[in-house]
Amino acid sequence: MHKHTNLLKAMMVVAPDGYILHVHGMNYADSGNNDAKILESMIKCDPDFKNYFQQGDCFILDRGFRDVLDCIENEGIQTKMPPFLHGNQKQFSTAEANRSRQVTMTRWVVEAVNGRIKNKFK
Numbered sequence: 788m789h790k791h792t793n794l795l796k797a798m799m800v801v802a803p804d805g806y807i808l809h810v811h812g813m814n815y816a817d818s819g820n821n822d823a824k825i826l827e828s829m830i831k832c833d834p835d836f837k838n839y840f841q842q843g844d845c846f847i848l849d850r851g852f853r854d855v856l857d858c859i860e861n862e863g864i865q866t867k868m869p870p871f872l873h874g875n876q877k878q879f880s881t882a883e884a885n886r887s888r889q890v891t892m893t894r895w896v897v898e899a900v901n902g903r904i905k906n907k908f909k
Contacts, residue, residue: 794815794816795813795814795815795816796813796814796816796825797810797811797812797813797814797904798810798811798812798814798822798825798826798829799811799897799900799901799904800836800839801896801897801900803847803893803896804896805896805899805900807900808839809835809836809839811825811829811833811836821851821854822849822851822852823851823852823853823854823855824854824855826852826855826858826859827855827858830855830858830859830862831858837862840862840864841863842862842863842864843863843864843865844864844865845864845865845866845867846859846864846865846866846867847867847868847890847893847894847897848866848867848868849868849869849890849894850868850869850871852866852868853868856868867886867889867890867893868890869886869887869890869891870883870886870887
């Protein structure tokens with residue numbers, strides 16, 4: 788709503804080297820179709836999606852996927868996500884900050900692929 792235009796988003800699964808493995812539909816982006824709900828529907832309803840993964844694989848996710856972590860881990864897939872600050876915590880410990888940096892550096896590849904797609908298809 789804040790962009791004053793209809794927003795469609797494609798959910799992409801990207802390998803660590805930038806190769807696009809899977810693109811799931813054009814989803815209308817609204818409060819009922821956030822990243823977590825789209826990924827949950829991919830896991831439950833898209834048989835082609837599951838063919839790319841096996842038990843023990845790891846998903847590097849941003850915080851928008853926090854509501855679907857249980858569903859992913861029930862499939863035997865590990866997840867990595869930047870940690871959250873808890874309670875009155877003002878900053879991360881050294882270990883938490885390093886973990887957050889590792890996830891951010893890995894996710895940069897995904898964001899670069901998204902940028903290429905958005906520049907090509909405005």
